[in-house]
Amino acid sequence: MSPERFKRINEMLNLRQPDLTVVMENVHKSHNVSAVIRTADAVGVHKMHAVWESSKRKMSAGLALGSQNWVGVSHYDQVADAIKAVRQQGMQVVVTNLSEQAIDFRDVDYTQPTAILMGQEKHGVTEEALALADHQVMIPMVGMAQSLNVSVAAAVMLYEAQRQRQAAGRYGHNQLDIAERQRILFEGGHP
Amino acid sequence: MSPERFKRINEMLNLRQPDLTVVMENVHKSHNVSAVIRTADAVGVHKMHAVWESSKRKMSAGLALGSQNWVGVSHYDQVADAIKAVRQQGMQVVVTNLSEQAIDFRDVDYTQPTAILMGQEKHGVTEEALALADHQVMIPMVGMAQSLNVSVAAAVMLYEAQRQRQAAGRYGHNQLDIAERQRILFEGGHP
Ligand SMILES: C[S@@+](CC[C@H](N)C(=O)[O-])C[C@H]1O[C@@H](n2cnc3c(N)ncnc32)[C@H](O)[C@@H]1O
Numbered sequence: 001m002s003p004e005r006f007k008r009i010n011e012m013l014n015l016r017q018p019d020l021t022v023v024m025e026n027v028h029k030s031h032n033v034s035a036v037i038r039t040a041d042a043v044g045v046h047k048m049h050a051v052w053e054s055s056k057r058k059m060s061a062g063l064a065l066g067s068q069n070w071v072g073v074s075h076y077d078q079v080a081d082a083i084k085a086v087r088q089q090g091m092q093v094v095v096t097n098l099s100e101q102a103i104d105f106r107d108v109d110y111t112q113p114t115a116i117l118m119g120q121e122k123h124g125v126t127e128e129a130l131a132l133a134d135h136q137v138m139i140p141m142v143g144m145a146q147s148l149n150v151s152v153a154a155a156v157m158l159y160e161a162q163r164q165r166q167a168a169g170r171y172g173h174n175q176l177d178i179a180e181r182q183r184i185l186f187e188g189g190h191p
Numbered sequence: 192m193s194p195e196r197f198k199r200i201n202e203m204l205n206l207r208q209p210d211l212t213v214v215m216e217n218v219h220k221s222h223n224v225s226a227v228i229r230t231a232d233a234v235g236v237h238k239m240h241a242v243w244e245s246s247k248r249k250m251s252a253g254l255a256l257g258s259q260n261w262v263g264v265s266h267y268d269q270v271a272d273a274i275k276a277v278r279q280q281g282m283q284v285v286v287t288n289l290s291e292q293a294i295d296f297r298d299v300d301y302t303q304p305t306a307i308l309m310g311q312e313k314h315g316v317t318e319e320a321l322a323l324a325d326h327q328v329m330i331p332m333v334g335m336a337q338s339l340n341v342s343v344a345a346a347v348m349l350y351e352a353q354r355q356r357q358a359a360g361r362y363g364h365n366q367l368d369i370a371e372r373q374r375i376l377f378e379g380g381h382p
């Protein structure tokens with residue numbers, strides 16, 4: 001690795017937000033999956049979670065994840081297992097959903113450890129995910145379209161988190177643990 | 192038209208922001224084009240602008256625009272003509288570009304009449320567009336990816352405009368002119 005590249009990766013690792021993540025629940029179009037991971041990387045997400053409704057989906061859309069190995073991805077068959085994993089890291093679970101019960105997405109404090117859950121292109125999030133969440137949020141829409149594209153909605157959510165975290169000085173110092181930093185520096189990404 | 196639908200369209204028209212628009216410069220993947228227009232509709236954009244580098248592109252990607260006729264689209268061969276059109280409406284031109292010269296996208300006042308210019312998937316915006324713009328802005332990125340997906344970047348820009356406009360009370364009253372309202376109500380969309 002060149003000294004420039006080593007420096008670049010080091011700087012990137014200094015800005016990682018290990019307590020901010022995304023759970024994709026059955027998102028299955030590969031261009032959406034790759035846009036979500038690219039945006040997650042851009043705001044400093046270090047590790048993501050993907051729930052797959054079938055192994056066929058995982059094989060096809062999951063490919064989009066391989067192209068970008070700076071953000072790690074954990075895979076699950078059940079949304080409950082993905083939520084359990086983020087809860088074990090002390091995260092609040094914020095589910096995006098177009099409903100009467102949802103609050104404005106800007107009314108949540110994303111400087112807290114947070115997992116943002118995004119739903120499937122056609123059917124949205126499952127009842128199970130809703131039941132397990134702390135907050136149900138919605139991005140306001142004033143037009144005729146019923147919903148936003150899922151990668152667009154993920155980006156609007158993530159950049160609200162970035163805005164709050166930047167204001168709170170959360171991009172100022174390393175938050176990754178030393179062992180994880182070393183591993184990434186030596187292996188050049190997630191496995 | 193049912194009374195419910197008439198009411199729904201009327202409410203939508205009350206929230207339109209005729210002084211906010213998007214110019215897509217050679218954006219050519221149809222899933223990106225359709226995601227941009229869907230987000231534009233969601234924040235109240237009433238009319239958009241698309242510049243096409245070739246008529247072949249316009250034929251293929253332009254199809255994505257037809258599916259959604261609540262946001263009007265004007266087509267151009269030259270970016271200068273699109274910029275001239277928005278200037279005639281008194282708009283500032285904000286070009287998104289990944290460069291040293293770009294300022295943070297949140298440092299622009301989007302409550303002013305504004306056209307946001309998005310560039311092509313591979314090559315970004317042209318020198319010509321940069322030369323004609325008032326502001327060159329960038330969405331901060333702290334990861335390893337070089338850029339955001341274009342529809343994602345458009346959404347982050349548009350929801351910053353929405354945030355500023357909401358705070359300024361700009362979604363509180365009708366801003367469309369009466370003739371345009373009537374036309375849309377009777378014709379059920381843009382032609
Ligand atoms: C195309 S939408 C699903 C639409 C589905 N018919 C529904 O009602 O849930 C796919 C995903 O994008 C996200 N999404 C789309 N629009 C959103 C909005 N306005 N606010 C929050 N999330 C949104 C949610 O994660 C949703 O599950």
Ligand SMILES: C[S@@+](CC[C@H](N)C(=O)[O-])C[C@H]1O[C@@H](n2cnc3c(N)ncnc32)[C@H](O)[C@@H]1O
Pocket residue numbers: 287288289308309310311312313314315316328329330331332338339340341342344345
């Ligand atoms: C994939 S990018 C183009 C990348 C191209 N290599 C370049 O350097 O311009 C396509 C378009 O998305 C928008 N975009 C992508 N990332 C952006 C960012 N971080 N800030 C502002 N606009 C961005 C711009 O409109 C850009 O022209």
